[in-house]
Amino acid sequence: MSVSDVKKHTLLNDVKIAFIADDIKDLTEFGVFHNATFSLMLAAQELNVKILLTESNNLKIVKNKIVATFDEVILKREVGSHLKIKSSSEYSLNSFNIIFARKDPPVNENFITYIQMLSLVPHDKFETFIVNNPEGILRANEKLYIFNVPDFIPLTLVTSKKEELFAFLREHKEAVIKPLFNKGGEGVFYLNVDSINVSSIIEESLANNHTVVIQKYLPEVLSGDKRIILLNGEPVGGIIRTPKPGEFRAHISRGASFKPLTLSKRDIEICNALKPFLIRDGLYFAAIDVIGDYLIEVNITCPANLYETEQAVNKPLSKMIIEWAIKTVGVRPYLYS
Numbered sequence: 001m002s003v004s005d006v007k008k009h010t011l012l013n014d015v016k017i018a019f020i021a022d023d024i025k026d027l028t029e030f031g032v033f034h035n036a037t038f039s040l041m042l043a044a045q046e047l048n049v050k051i052l053l054t055e056s057n058n059l060k061i062v063k064n065k066i067v068a069t070f071d072e073v074i075l076k077r078e079v080g081s082h083l084k085i086k087s088s089s090e091y092s093l094n095s096f097n098i099i100f101a102r103k104d105p106p107v108n109e110n111f112i113t114y115i116q117m118l119s120l121v122p123h124d125k126f127e128t129f130i131v132n133n134p135e136g137i138l139r140a141n142e143k144l145y146i147f148n149v150p151d152f153i154p155l156t157l158v159t160s161k162k163e164e165l166f167a168f169l170r171e172h173k174e175a176v177i178k179p180l181f182n183k184g185g186e187g188v189f190y191l192n193v194d195s196i197n198v199s200s201i202i203e204e205s206l207a208n209n210h211t212v213v214i215q216k217y218l219p220e221v222l223s224g225d226k227r228i229i230l231l232n233g234e235p236v237g238g239i240i241r242t243p244k245p246g247e248f249r250a251h252i253s254r255g256a257s258f259k260p261l262t263l264s265k266r267d268i269e270i271c272n273a274l275k276p277f278l279i280r281d282g283l284y285f286a287a288i289d290v291i292g293d294y295l296i297e298v299n300i301t302c303p304a305n306l307y308e309t310e311q312a313v314n315k316p317l318s319k320m321i322i323e324w325a326i327k328t329v330g331v332r333p334y335l336y337s
Contacts, residue, residue, distance in 0.1 A: 135281025
């Protein structure tokens with residue numbers, strides 16, 4: 001082993017990366033091979049980084065500091081034995097070099113409390129570097145963030161008024177209605193003005209005076225929607241997700257197939273338009289959904305489809321993200337030498 005290799009090994013052992021993610025210990029077979037957080041953790045392990053894991057409800061405030069019990073873990077992509085706990089200790093969150101905040105929606109009271117506590121940790125690239133920035137997560141609803149770049153989105157209405165939803169549907173004949181705070185296509189419905197159950201769907205979507213998003217239906221979705229991974233505002237890979245027969249929601253967890261994406265000129269324009277807003281809000285790791293020529297959603301709470309994109313484009317995206325974070329905090333000067 002050369003002197004430089006010793007330096008690399010020593011410096012990596014000194015790096016502490018924490019992951020705040022729920023249910024990693026209980027991953028199913030699908031999760032072991034498709035969970036994006038697990039892919040990031042494996043990539044960090046391959047770099048000999050110390051990996052610490054906790055769940056969002058473990059955060060607490062003790063003596064004016066945000067602390068939690070973290071497990072140091074050893075991982076392998078093997079169903080039934082994917083995670084082994086090496087040790088457990090309580091840490092102040094500002095003792096870490098990097099924290100990956102990876103709690104899934106729904107964005108409910110528990111989610112907001114966790115993010116607000118996380119925002120109290122002193123954080124920037126010179127202290128504890130949090131990916132993504134908690135203030136940015138609080139600011140950026142994944143369904144509403146598209147309005148930062150209104151020239152690139154489909155006809156969209158956000159309202160809690162039933163009559164306004166019906167008026168939009170009568171005008172456009174077909175639409176998609178979705179809640180603001182869920183994930184994975186939960187509560188997302190296709191609407192046709194002539195459907196006999198359209199009133200029931202709209203009423204259910206508005207239950208408890210919820211505000212919802214309704215968008216003009218884009219038939220291009222049946223040929224696939226585009227999931228593009230962004231790192232620090234730059235596209236690093238993408239896939240086309242094609243819904244299974246009888247389904248319009250293009251989620252891999254719902255049986256969609258996928259293949260590599262070659263970014264179009266329009267895709268690049270969307271990424272470039274969105275970049276300054278992502279940088280402004282500290283949303284370093286994001287994933288956008290594009291149908292045809294239109295931006296549909298900006299995923300920033302816990303972007304998924306990382307593993308699938310790696311397989312499709314044959315790039316170690318998880319490792320790229322981990323290395324980028326280490327380089328950003330400046331604890332590994334030899335990483336890019």
